Amino acid sequence: MSELYNDKMASVYDAMYQTFIDYNEEYHFYNDILQNNRCHSVLELGSGTGNLALRFFQNNQKYLGLDASEDMIAIAKKRTSKSTFIHGDMREFTLGNPVDSILITGRSTSYLISNEDVYYCFDSVHQNLNDEGIFVFDFIDANRYIPYTENNKSILHQADCNGIPHYRDSNWKLTMSDNFLMEWTATYYTILNNEKEIIAEDFSTVRVFTLNEIQLFLYMKGFEVLEIIDRKTYAYDTYVIVAKKRNEPNFHSLK
Template identity: 60%
Template sequence: MANLYEGKMAAIYDAMYQTFVNYDEEYLFYNTLLQENKCSSILEIGSGTGNLTKRFLADNQNYQGLDYSESMIAIAKEKNKNATFISGDMRDFKLANPVDSILITGRSTSYLITNDDINRTFESIYKNLKENGVVIFDFIDANRFIPFTKENPVIIHEAQFENTNYIRESHWDTNNLLENFMLEWTAQYYIIKNGEKEILENDFSTVRVFTLNEIQLFLYLNNFEILKTIDRETYAYDTYVVVARKKIIV
């Protein structure tokens, strides 16, 4: 897995996503699913800079976050001084105590680019869930995303935070589509000064998008029962959200 959002990129991500995502709506969405499944302890994988964290804490929830980026965790800790964060890899982690629910938010599944990555992640999740625990995660829908990016190879997102205007230009290479619906994503991040674009950072990642059938099969093979599938539109890409329960192996 690449070094995601380290150093300067963590602060840029934090600033831009304040505009991209309505975190109050995001919290309400996930918390509704958690309450439907009577979950009282939560691990959020891909907790990032802690924007959902503070909403879970404000609701006095038993919450902890896990992220691969130490730079993101550093920002999250500044915002949420009483929260518990773990620097770790979703493919291989071990909690002190199993939890009722594990969330993978922010389309972090996109960075699981091999079948082994996915299977190892679900194995780790399975081991860290209580009996009848649930996993809730989103993923980018390949059937819609690949045609969209082929027709729109450059996608521009604008954001404003603390009186600063940001632009992200994303470039998706669909001409050389890799195995397992993997794509190469390059992005340039700018701020606007005196009406002109000033480059902040360049970013590059190999990411994977999934079909719903693929995800269903991965869950089946890793002993999860799907409870609910939600077709959800986000700020940038069409996604599915899946709620699945750990099955007890007899």
Template identity: 50%
Template sequence: MGKLYSDLAVVYEAMYATFIDYLEEYNFYSKIINRYNKKNLLEIGSGTGNLASYFVKKSFDYQGLDFSKEMIAIAKAKVPNCKFIEGDMRNFKLEKPIQSIIMTGRTISYLVTNEDVKSTFLTVNKNLEKGGVFCFDFIDAYRFIPEIFNEKRITHKATYNNINYMRKSIWELNLESGMDVQWTSKYYKEVKNEWIEIGEDHANVRTFLKSELEIFLTINGFAIKDIIERKSYFFPTYVIVAEKK
């Protein structure tokens, strides 16, 4: 993984709070959890705690898990009365099995090998109660790969606490082992009418086909309940809802 969730965690917090409507995210995911009548949940890749703050405010029994201690530090400062676990989604063990697990913001993109996907789905399965719900989003390869086939450059701007930020991204196809995308981004802050570079990030992110995730879920003990098309601030995505068999 690159620097976005470590050295640049503060910049992530500043920019994504303006790209993503977390209240809308909360409404979307809480509706699913309520529909299946689940009372407690774990969010994998809980980031800077933006969803956590809504779940805790609405009295859900919520806990977060993230790989990055920098992201967790921001989340803990934002939602002090909440449990955040520093851990790896490919291998973690909760104190006791839980009723639902969500993974949002296309966090699954960081599982670049099939072995990573398999160990994550197995770990999620082990940490869920029977009948527990696993819900996550992913970048749809079928729609995204043709979009960036000839390289795509995009600039995002955000204003947070009266500071202007800018990110210049380059998306390039990487077909070495799957349908991956090499994402290079430079981050800037406006100081006295000038854009000053504050960091650079390189990440290999994976896109998925619906059918391969259906296979991964089925062979790791899940039944697919729903696949929902959903547009994010930039990516064409689907959300899958699966149940532990």
């Protein structure tokens, strides 16, 4: 997980993502799925700075957030102080009580870079859902994203944080690893008095998936795919999966 999600850069991240994600629309999109499947409680993995948490709270819904960054959680608690957040790892977690639904949004599945990461995450999701609970998540589609990055080598985003314009220049490169892994290099900077000041540089490895890979992982961990939604989002289109927990996984846990 990128260290830029910690310390002061968590605030820059928060400001940056609010420039290209409509969180009201994001909430309604996912909440409609949960309501259609009669879900009364939800855990969000990778809850970040609490943008969705706030909207679940405002609508009096039973919400729990989990994130690997304590600094992101600190911002989330300021945004919605009455919501509950857990500091933890989406690959391995245990709740006190199972929930009706589990969400992974914002393409956070891209940080599950190994097959083992995906397997453990889906296993933990399965164990912490009620019977016939719903698992909803999006992922970066390799078939669309790899051509997109070939044609868009550099992507620039701008956002104001504490009244100061901040910029992120992102560059992507496909690796020759066994999985479809992308090297993501990002430079964060400000421009003051016509001078560029670099405030942080980051290198991350993220994973993009084919739809068949995702379907196989779900089958292995005991999920039935209910719906595959082809969704238009910022920069490029993506898939959202709606899956239901079956009683028994098809393969035993690796733990």
